[in-house]
Amino acid sequence: MGVTSPLEAASDAPDVERSRLARLTTFIDRFGALGIVLIMGTLSYVAQPDVFLTTNNIANIFRQTAFLALLALGQFIVIVTAGIDLSVGSTLALAMMSTAVLSVAGVPWPLLILTPFLVGAAVGVINGVGLTWLHMPHPFIMTLGMLNIARGLTNLISGGVPISGLPAEVRWLGAGNVSVGGLQVPVSVGVVILSYLAVWVFLQHTRTGRHVYAIGGNPQAARVTGVNVDRTLVLVYALCGLLAGFSGLLLAGRTNSGFPNAGIGAELDAISAVIIGGASFFGGRGTVLGVFAGVLVIGMMRNLLNLSNVQVFWQQILIGVVIIAVVAFDVLRRRIGSAS
Amino acid sequence: MVQTSVTPAIVARGLSKSFGHVVALSGVDLRVDPGEVLGVVGDNGAGKTTLMKILSGVHPPTEGQLLINGEEVRFASPRDAQRVGIEMVYQDLALAGNLRIDENIFLGRERTRQLGPVRLVDHRANLALAKQHLDNLNIHVKSVGQLVEQLSGGQRQAVAIARATAFDGRVVIMDEPTAALAVREVRKVLDLIKDLKTHGISVILISHRLDDIFYVCDRVMALFHGRNLAEARLADVDRNEVIGWIMGNKGGHGVPDRPDRTDEAR
Ligand SMILES: Nc1ncnc2c1ncn2[C@@H]1O[C@H](COP(=O)(O)OP(=O)(O)O)[C@@H](O)[C@H]1O
Ligand SMILES: [Mg+2]
Numbered sequence: 001m002g003v004t005s006p007l008e009a010a011s012d013a014p015d016v017e018r019s020r021l022a023r024l025t026t027f028i029d030r031f032g033a034l035g036i037v038l039i040m041g042t043l044s045y046v047a048q049p050d051v052f053l054t055t056n057n058i059a060n061i062f063r064q065t066a067f068l069a070l071l072a073l074g075q076f077i078v079i080v081t082a083g084i085d086l087s088v089g090s091t092l093a094l095a096m097m098s099t100a101v102l103s104v105a106g107v108p109w110p111l112l113i114l115t116p117f118l119v120g121a122a123v124g125v126i127n128g129v130g131l132t133w134l135h136m137p138h139p140f141i142m143t144l145g146m147l148n149i150a151r152g153l154t155n156l157i158s159g160g161v162p163i164s165g166l167p168a169e170v171r172w173l174g175a176g177n178v179s180v181g182g183l184q185v186p187v188s189v190g191v192v193i194l195s196y197l198a199v200w201v202f203l204q205h206t207r208t209g210r211h212v213y214a215i216g217g218n219p220q221a222a223r224v225t226g227v228n229v230d231r232t233l234v235l236v237y238a239l240c241g242l243l244a245g246f247s248g249l250l251l252a253g254r255t256n257s258g259f260p261n262a263g264i265g266a267e268l269d270a271i272s273a274v275i276i277g278g279a280s281f282f283g284g285r286g287t288v289l290g291v292f293a294g295v296l297v298i299g300m301m302r303n304l305l306n307l308s309n310v311q312v313f314w315q316q317i318l319i320g321v322v323i324i325a326v327v328a329f330d331v332l333r334r335r336i337g338s339a340s
Numbered sequence: 341m342v343q344t345s346v347t348p349a350i351v352a353r354g355l356s357k358s359f360g361h362v363v364a365l366s367g368v369d370l371r372v373d374p375g376e377v378l379g380v381v382g383d384n385g386a387g388k389t390t391l392m393k394i395l396s397g398v399h400p401p402t403e404g405q406l407l408i409n410g411e412e413v414r415f416a417s418p419r420d421a422q423r424v425g426i427e428m429v430y431q432d433l434a435l436a437g438n439l440r441i442d443e444n445i446f447l448g449r450e451r452t453r454q455l456g457p458v459r460l461v462d463h464r465a466n467l468a469l470a471k472q473h474l475d476n477l478n479i480h481v482k483s484v485g486q487l488v489e490q491l492s493g494g495q496r497q498a499v500a501i502a503r504a505t506a507f508d509g510r511v512v513i514m515d516e517p518t519a520a521l522a523v524r525e526v527r528k529v530l531d532l533i534k535d536l537k538t539h540g541i542s543v544i545l546i547s548h549r550l551d552d553i554f555y556v557c558d559r560v561m562a563l564f565h566g567r568n569l570a571e572a573r574l575a576d577v578d579r580n581e582v583i584g585w586i587m588g589n590k591g592g593h594g595v596p597d598r599p600d601r602t603d604e605a606r
Contacts, residue, residue, distance in 0.1 A: 205460040207450050210439070214447055217436030224398070224434050225448035225503075226419040284438035 033277045033293030040300045048307045059186055065299035066188035067247040071266055072273035073199055074243030076291045077236050079274050080216045082283025083139040085237065087127060088244040088270055089263035090150035095119040095248030097154045100163040100258025109167040120245020121238050123150055128234030155260050164257035174253020188250050200288040212236060216283030272319060273298050276326050347410045349374045349542040350511050355404035357390050364390040365566045372511060377533060377543045379557035381586050387566040388546045392513045396428035397421030425510035429500045429517055437489030441481060442470035444488050445503045473506050477535060494525025501532055505541060512536060513544045518552055530556050550579050564588045
């Protein structure tokens with residue numbers, strides 16, 4: 001061999017510039033969302049210099065966003081496959097309520113801690129199976145149905161009223177602290193960080209995780225190269241459900257109860273965090289670190305507006321503005337990137 | 341058919357395929373020898389893509405038989421076909437633009453390493469193997485760590501071909517590999533095909549471009565309305581005859597008679 005002409009890059013002259021732009025694009029892809037976190041942090045600090053940077057306030061932000069962080073993490077995996085899971089808020093409520101109901105019935109705490117995971121994963125498996133084997137036209141439909149079913153079940157098992165009284169072990173997960181080098185760190189924060197690390201390893205460093213990205217990039221390519229697309233999708237929705245259940249466990253622990261309206265609209269916050277974190281709604285793009293940043297941005301924004309006594313309605317408006325601004329910026333950047 | 345001493349790399353006998361009422365193929369035969377490049381021509385809808393999807397395990401045939409190195413095989417999936425060395429380069433390339441070159445080459449067949457209880461993708465090994473394989477095929481890219489969406493059309497085609505040959509592929513099927521390419525990239529892809537031949541790899545090339553067919557093929561066969569129409573060694577035909585085949589005129593080059601075939605194609 002060796003007689004053939006090499007397949008060189010098609011363009012030669014503008015290569016340097018293009019690769020610099022490509023590198024900048026990659027850089028923004030990886031760290032752009034952290035930039036927004038820095039901006040938010042600076043804004044918060046300038047607006048509330050006495051309160052914002054206290055360990056108490058920071059711990060508060062983390063504690064309050066821990067449940068959103070887990071919801072967003074699951075939602076992210078689904079969005080990487082170009083899917084969506086509208087049922088996570090209801091799944092959270094069902095998992096939380098199941099735990100509370102069983103707790104009141106006297107079930108021992110190790111089983112209680114297992115319950116929300118099982119409930120969440122079961123809901124996710126049903127979503128995934130409906131999507132693949134029943135050939136639902138779009139995950140929107142299946143998970144919209146599930147949003148209603150899980151919420152209905154939550155009300156059914158609780159009679160539509162809050163149920164309180166969880167064992168200390170569950171409350172510790174949601175509201176406890178551990179001392180790390182003299183610093184009181186919320187347990188829920190540790191749990192969230194461990195979950196993010198685990199999902200990062202899964203998505204970046206396992207075959208199935210890479211297949212999740214491949215499915216989001218080009219499902220046809222995944223299929224013809226022997227990736228079991230249906231099985232992978234069921235797993236993805238199961239993981240999303242599992243994390244929603246986990247999130248329900250944290251919230252149950254934090255509030256010492258299960259309440260039927262928990263997580264209403266939380267699916268939209270989760271989607272917002274994922275998009276602010278730089279993931280593409282069309283699948284195949286985004287990082288765990290970005291999602292974490294997206295969650296922090298939402299948490300800090302809420303915190304800042306609360307500290308500044310801004311009406312809660314403004315929070316909604318601002319989050320909406322940030323979503324649109326972030327995506328508009330992203331579209332613009334890609335257009336400039338591909339035009340050169 | 342001059343010589344029968346070599347065992348053909350792949351033989352198809354009497355393949356038929358219907359999609360509901362649509363008969364896409366009926367009673368099609370095909371043979372490719374090791375290291376041979378077979379061109380397949382035919383008008384739109386003649387059944388070329390369907391035939392290749394049967395050979396590569398995407399569709400099961402409604403009827404007919406496949407022999408690989410003389411042994412009958414049945415494919416339930418592309419994976420089965422890949423196991424006996426049949427690889428397809430799809431018309432739409434089937435690459436994931438959001439993944440790196442090496443990830444596309446090894447998609448579904450990634451090298452892994454054991455780390456405690458978990459099996460992780462060995463990114464370093466995959467990058468190194470991909471680089472080595474591309475070097476072997478004389479395919480040059482800036483870095484195997486590039487995302488495929490950053491490549492030109494010809495480079496993507498080369499990556500798709502590299503994927504098809506990365507795992508001891510013995511027969512590589514290519515569906516219109518040059519259709520979407522800039523003119524100057526076409527030649528490079530065709531040279532790559534010639535290169536595969538020197539590695540003893542058989543190639544089945546579907547193309548509308550007679551330039552491609554006459555540049556790389558050893559033999560050419562034509563499908564018409566889902567049936568064999570004609571075939572010949574490249575040395576024995578000229579362009580006008582092949583153009584005639586595409587339009588359904590078989591000229592002097594019929595296919596060997598089979599008793600169970602009734603030829604309605606003329
Ligand atoms: N999946 C399918 N379902 C129904 N009909 C199909 C399918 N694939 C191909 N066909 C039909 O089979 C015939 C042959 O198609 P194809 O193999 O794509 O031809 P070619 O590749 O030669 O243009 C056409 O009539 C086409 O419409
Ligand atoms: Mg075709």
